[in-house]
Amino acid sequence: MNSNRLKRIAVTGANRGIGKATTAALVEAGYEVHALVRSHQSSTSSAEHLNHPHVIVHDYDQSLIAVNDSGFPKTLEGPFFGLINNAAICEQESLADSRRDTFDRIVNTNLTGVFHLTRLLLPMIADGGRIVNISSQLGIEGRADFGAYCATKFALIGLTKTWAKELGTRKITVNAVCPGWVETDMTHLDIEKLARKKDVSPEIYRKYVEDHIEMRQMNSPNDVAALIVFLLSPAAGRISGRDWLMHNNFG
Template identity: 40%
Template sequence: MTNGGKIALVTGASRGLGRNMAIALARKGVDVIGTYHSNKTEAEATATAIAAFGRKATMFPLDTGDVARFSAFAADLKQALAVQWGRANFDYLVNNAGIGVHKPFAETSEADFDRLVNIHLKGVFFLTQTLLPLIADGGRIVNVSSGLTRFALPGYAAYAAMKGAIEVLTRYLAKELGPRGIAVNTIAPGAIETDFGGGTVRDNREVNAFIASVTALGRPGLPDDIGPAVASLLTEDNRWINAQRIEISGGMLI
């Protein structure tokens, strides 16, 4: 099923899961507005891949941990919507941008903690709030969590705590935005072979083998396991799914 005429905003669209989500949405007939932190070349490569499917794409630099920048970003976004699409709003928001911090609880610094809060919790909270006037009634929001909120692996206490907060926030957003017909869900990927966290899952053979050994389907995840699932969640086929945490992990640690 296609989503012709729809527009999605995907944060962190220049690489990894964000790029895969953006391209999967383009395959479904959705135009994409992406954000990237600093790598304009990679962002432009994502836009080129989207254009190959005949969809419009535009990329904005944005530090999703810098709340003070959000009002200016929303103004730029509003102008782009008007100029490029002749619209005052967009349909889907995917809060994907993030970083990984892998440190034992006892060694996690306040600076580490604050950085994670700013990007994974405060940033998601206030970016979504700032963009609410630009999200179409009947639209959808997908927040990205982690399998680490269900199972615990050493070194991810702070990261997983932020993602746990996002899962709670998702339910509250679903409740409060319901009157506008906006559905809000969380996806929780398991371990995925990307460059996230230094590419450990992809490049470390021991880590890769361990994940395969504790996953029911016998391998780590791939970006192509996540992007199409997100795109599917945003289609009309799934219009009645709301306020849910959907783990996409191949059955990791069950």
């Protein structure tokens, strides 16, 4: 019998990208996945992976829980073995061109929402459980024109280290995964915007990015998912408070 079969994992932003790959990998590993996604995102053609007997979908908007506890899904019931804080948004704005509403939207989704979801779900997380926060290479190194996004990802690493100290007595591990460039829709949009800024085609800018990566290719969402699955495994039961940089050597 698979020892993971009855273990529940909550995953935010499970409808696409890293969240989609993580959901599939967790199901393959035998976990029961509770996918926290906006209702309209669970019915798209790219969300077919959510139609699985071991995936339970919950209507969830991280920007709402950032401002009121009523945003916590009432359908969630413990106990949970783990929480994967993956949902995030990214917008490019320099400091000089930044707008208050953009900054607030990014911080609410990427940081404040993460804090309050974790706070409210914590009583449902079993002793010996896991929390994995998806930060970024930009949460360690920063990048011009990504100030708000970088600030939230730096902050997630701070929360990771703090929560690891707070929850250690319950044997709950807390780690941050910090990918570099990953083949996702968000990355493709970033490349298009950065290419326009440089007045080159997206193909040329992508080649520029890949030429500055050690292995000359981006991470895949499956690469990130594999690390997350490891951090949930018994082998990682004494690893906590770490930021796991999946480095691409490109800032």
